[in-house]
Amino acid sequence: MAQTPFAPGLHLLLDLYGATHLDAVAELECVLRRAAERAGATVIASHFKHFGGGGGVTGLVLLAESHISIHTWPEIGFAAVDIFMCGAARPDLAWQEIEAALKPTRTHLSRIERGTDHLNQASHPAL
Template identity: 35%
Template sequence: MQSLYEIKKAGPRVVGRHVYGNLKGCRNVEALRDPSVLEDLLRKAGEEGNMTILDVKSWKIGEGVSAVAIVLESHITIHTWPEYRFATVDVYSCGAHTDPRRAFDYIVRALDPEEVTVGSVDRSLE
């Protein structure tokens, strides 16, 4: 008989995926300036990525905005510089049921940048 401590589950014990990027030449400049628009954008991106939104906050900093969505599975952040038509986006989620790339892509479509640089990291625990 096998002990419960000897039974290993297939796949990683913790599934963590991190998608981040720079959005250059954003055509939706007004969104980059508006905290309420960005808060709504983060909520919708979280829903798109099948994440559970717990809270969303934003702060006006100069011409830009920093906003964060705390999701049950981790976080989504955006920092904007409308004077340069530039934004940075960070989506990190834990759980195989989430799709951080889908959330990231939703934000990209809304801000309509001329150029996107994207990176991703697997932050799972095997």
Template identity: 35%
Template structure:
């Protein structure tokens, strides 16, 4: 259950519009980034949302990893994105791969501002066992 959970809220993204609007294109980019980081995709779901009165519909891209998951949500009308990378570190330390994946996605979206968080999850207290 030990793991590393990375999140980032991106604002002012200057990326190509396809990364915010096109579920298939974003899905391919995420899959490529997962592979390049050395993580293993075991499932995926890429979904585009319809336009609203506020603007064009965004995209959710989720990749189930053998190590845990990646989830991306876009708000094209705000040029904003949220990123969620979680890796389980119980059998091996995948922290470097998680950071590499996050860095690749940050480069893809080209945000003006980023609010990043790092959470160590499920630390095992051996004295309590």
């Protein structure tokens, strides 16, 4: 019987252009926590930092299934979001929640299946 390919995790990289609320620490934390919950992930902790003077926000929601992070540049309406989840969590649902809340005018999404090289153990005999 052939083995079904298994990717340990899915990594979504979002570039959000023309997004809103990029200077609102409490709101961004709520958005990312809500996104994690919608994806079926378990929130362990979060930490957010506002840089003041229009300098933006950086934040991390630590998950049992990995993490969601955000870095914002309100002066240019840009946010970089990183969603990495494994197990039964559904990162696409987190992405949809974040996009709906921050209302970007344009989104660029990159999807990366992490850990798929273990399927080709000939190139990595130590695995």
